[in-house]
Amino acid sequence: MTNIRKVSKLAGVSVATVSRVLNHPESVSEETRNRILKIMEEENYVPNSIARSLSTNKTNTIGLIIPNILDPLYPSITKGVEDVFFKKGYNILLSNTEYDAKREKDCIEMLLSKKVDGLIICSSILGREGFEIIMKQKVPFVLVGEYIDDSDINIVYTDYLSGAYMATKHLIKAGYKVIAHISGPMNRKVSKEKLEGYKKALLEAGYPYDEEYVIEGNNQIDGGHLALKKMIKKKGKPDAIFVANDLMALGTIEAIKALGYAVPKDIAIVGFDDIDVSSLIEPKLTTVTHPVYRMGLTAARLLLDYILDEEETCFKQKIFIQPMLKVRKSCGFDNRIEEIFS
Amino acid sequence: MSLSVDFMGIKLKNPIIVAASPLTGNGNMIKKAIQAGAGAVVTQTIANEVRKNVRPRIAANFYGMQNIELYSNLTLEEWEREIYDVKEKGAVVIANILAHTPSEMAYIANKVERFGVDAIELGISIPHGEGVELLISDKKRLYNLTKTVVDSVEIPVMVKFSPNVSNLTALAKTVEEAGASAISAIDAIRSILEVDIDKAKAILPTYGGYSGEGIRPIALAAVANIAQAVKIPVSGIGGIDNYKNVIEFMMLGASTVQICTSLMKNGYDKIEEILIELERWLGEKGYSSLEDIRGQALDSLKSFEEIPIEPYTVKMKSQCSGDNCTKCLKSCIYDAISIRNNRIAIDDSKCTGCGLCVSLCKKEILYLDW
Numbered sequence: 001m002t003n004i005r006k007v008s009k010l011a012g013v014s015v016a017t018v019s020r021v022l023n024h025p026e027s028v029s030e031e032t033r034n035r036i037l038k039i040m041e042e043e044n045y046v047p048n049s050i051a052r053s054l055s056t057n058k059t060n061t062i063g064l065i066i067p068n069i070l071d072p073l074y075p076s077i078t079k080g081v082e083d084v085f086f087k088k089g090y091n092i093l094l095s096n097t098e099y100d101a102k103r104e105k106d107c108i109e110m111l112l113s114k115k116v117d118g119l120i121i122c123s124s125i126l127g128r129e130g131f132e133i134i135m136k137q138k139v140p141f142v143l144v145g146e147y148i149d150d151s152d153i154n155i156v157y158t159d160y161l162s163g164a165y166m167a168t169k170h171l172i173k174a175g176y177k178v179i180a181h182i183s184g185p186m187n188r189k190v191s192k193e194k195l196e197g198y199k200k201a202l203l204e205a206g207y208p209y210d211e212e213y214v215i216e217g218n219n220q221i222d223g224g225h226l227a228l229k230k231m232i233k234k235k236g237k238p239d240a241i242f243v244a245n246d247l248m249a250l251g252t253i254e255a256i257k258a259l260g261y262a263v264p265k266d267i268a269i270v271g272f273d274d275i276d277v278s279s280l281i282e283p284k285l286t287t288v289t290h291p292v293y294r295m296g297l298t299a300a301r302l303l304l305d306y307i308l309d310e311e312e313t314c315f316k317q318k319i320f321i322q323p324m325l326k327v328r329k330s331c332g333f334d335n336r337i338e339e340i341f342s
Numbered sequence: 343m344s345l346s347v348d349f350m351g352i353k354l355k356n357p358i359i360v361a362a363s364p365l366t367g368n369g370n371m372i373k374k375a376i377q378a379g380a381g382a383v384v385t386q387t388i389a390n391e392v393r394k395n396v397r398p399r400i401a402a403n404f405y406g407m408q409n410i411e412l413y414s415n416l417t418l419e420e421w422e423r424e425i426y427d428v429k430e431k432g433a434v435v436i437a438n439i440l441a442h443t444p445s446e447m448a449y450i451a452n453k454v455e456r457f458g459v460d461a462i463e464l465g466i467s468i469p470h471g472e473g474v475e476l477l478i479s480d481k482k483r484l485y486n487l488t489k490t491v492v493d494s495v496e497i498p499v500m501v502k503f504s505p506n507v508s509n510l511t512a513l514a515k516t517v518e519e520a521g522a523s524a525i526s527a528i529d530a531i532r533s534i535l536e537v538d539i540d541k542a543k544a545i546l547p548t549y550g551g552y553s554g555e556g557i558r559p560i561a562l563a564a565v566a567n568i569a570q571a572v573k574i575p576v577s578g579i580g581g582i583d584n585y586k587n588v589i590e591f592m593m594l595g596a597s598t599v600q601i602c603t604s605l606m607k608n609g610y611d612k613i614e615e616i617l618i619e620l621e622r623w624l625g626e627k628g629y630s631s632l633e634d635i636r637g638q639a640l641d642s643l644k645s646f647e648e649i650p651i652e653p654y655t656v657k658m659k660s661q662c663s664g665d666n667c668t669k670c671l672k673s674c675i676y677d678a679i680s681i682r683n684n685r686i687a688i689d690d691s692k693c694t695g696c697g698l699c700v701s702l703c704k705k706e707i708l709y710l711d712w
């Protein structure tokens with residue numbers, strides 16, 4: 001079997017140069033790189049990653065922990081992470097936590113025992129002590145999700161409160177008087193922040209805040225459906241609803257139609273997340289962009305910086321990715337220019 | 343006599359910079375600009391996330407060009423190699439970057455600094471794809487974006503300005519306070535180039551950025567305005583097509599200029615043509631460097647109180663030979679110009695000295711005097 005020494009001999013270069021072609025191809029001139037790659041191909045050379053791990057003390061794998069792969073947000077984050085890492089020769093080990101703290105802890109331990117070079121943890125529900133084990137092993141890690149204060153933790157975050165505030169304010173601007181909210185599960189911090197944003201916009205505009213117009217959903221399509229029915233039964237029809245995520249907004253729209261109402265004529269809807277399907281359904285959903293792909297890219301870049309350049313760890317970074325309002329048709333706002341530019 | 347300039351502490355062999363644009367979208371394209379003689383190159387806008395470009399996305403007419411191209415199609419990682427390559431060739435490279443929050447902007451700035459760029463330009467005036475309100479338009483946000491980037495890199499930071507704002511002066515002062523090393527002005531202006539009236543359709547499918555000769559007067563005013571408001575240097579951009587335009591920008595306070603549309607329409611030979619003519623003109627006038635002319639024309643800009651009202655009326659150096667040109671006749675809204683016995687006649691009692699005919703007279707026969 002061909003090994004790295006044979007390739008270097010055939011190419012007339014040092015083993016280190018062949019190794020650089022494998023690990024840092026950008027540092028080798030194009031001509032040499034192509035010559036070596038050609039020899040590798042001719043000789044059917046496949047680098048032995050286990051041997052490499054032993055000599056470099058790196059496994060070229062990173063761990064990515066997400067709550068639930070079926071939630072359309074997380075494939076986008078995953079894609080962002082992989083778009084950066086794949087090109088640098090890393091594999092990703094993926095774990096789902098199902099929003100379970102015990103399971104999240106187990107995932108971290110399992111990935112650490114696999115000797116991953118770094119970890120990205122999305123929407124973590126563990127507090128600081130949950131990360132102590134990672135810090136002790138000096139494995140670089142980046143959190144993705146809502147802001148945390150700890151100065152020694154890297155995080156790529158967005159602001160759910162201001163996103164929800166933007167969404168609600170937009171409905172107020174569009175002239176709706178009774179604006180309800182279908183929230184996510186209240187045991188999650190993100191849901192609480194969105195509720196706060198909703199409340200802030202209402203109170204700022206001098207609207208009353210009526211708790212009965214806030215119905216808790218489960219962040220799934222059926223949750224939106226059920227919440228809408230419950231609201232109509234309990235309080236009657238609102239003018240508009242800010243729904244805490246797009247999946248529930250899809251269910252809400254479906255339920256509104258089933259009850260014989262129209263969106264946005266009878267009830268206007270604004271969602272949150274801007275998942276792919278939001279711009280395809282009728283009416284197209286006005287929503288807040290949850291910049292998950294960009295957050296995935298940024299988290300991966302940040303993690304890679306720390307993996308490649310350990311000295312850099314002297315200060316930790318907190319990168320804020322801005323949520324933005326995407327005005328479409330479901331909010332009944334007929335100012336076309338904002339639709340074009342949002 | 344030398345065309346070299348010191349810009350933000352960087353020595354440029356000449357003041358011509360190729361502007362952030364589709365022309366500077368990768369290393370090979372940047373190399374072409376350098377080979378053509380540019381003093382420096384600004385990369386196409388580098389952002390965290392690559393957005394696919396639509397087709398078609400560029401349209402031009404006689405006056406200018408509209409583009410709806412978004413940002414660079416290369417990822418941040420890919421730019422590392424491109425910048426390394428062009429830096430190896432000794433180019434001066436300024437990275438144009440875009441993000442929406444200070445922390446995100448600082449991250450990208452840090453990255454491109456490590457890739458080896460010489461300076462950063464904040465591309466926060468893009469007129470399409472970024473909201474009705476430009477990122478630059480809010481003073482507080484502008485300050486935070488600029489300050490955070492300035493604080494997190496060692497290299498100079500320049501901020502690109504747009505005339506699509508209400509108070510250029512206040513914004514210029516804001517970035518100066520935030521520690522920016524320079525201001526570049528202007529970015530393309532939000533536009534719709536033309537409407538195809540047979541199809542009732544705009545020529546490109548969304549609002550875009552207008553550039554080229556049509557925007558030069560707007561750019562000249564913006565550069566003068568900024569130069570009179572702040573002490574940091576200005577890089578003039580907007581419709582530069584020949585050496586005279588370069589001098590115009592410099593006389594209004596620019597230290598360097600950026601060119602794009604003219605190169606896209608006419609090719610890179612333009613750069614050498616401009617440089618040769620520029621050198622010739624400076625030599626003829628006896629200037630030893632560009633610094634001699636910088637800001638020279640700013641003193642000619644006055645407030646209305648300072649402009650003396652003198653009894654000018656239009657005069658003729660000689661009788662016009664005609665050639666069927668009746669521009670002066672047609673343009674005189676005061677009926678002061680007429681033809682009598684086949685000769686142009688001016689009625690002093692009607693002429694109000696507005697000067698329009700003088701600027702329209704191709705033969706330069708007309709002038710104002712009293």
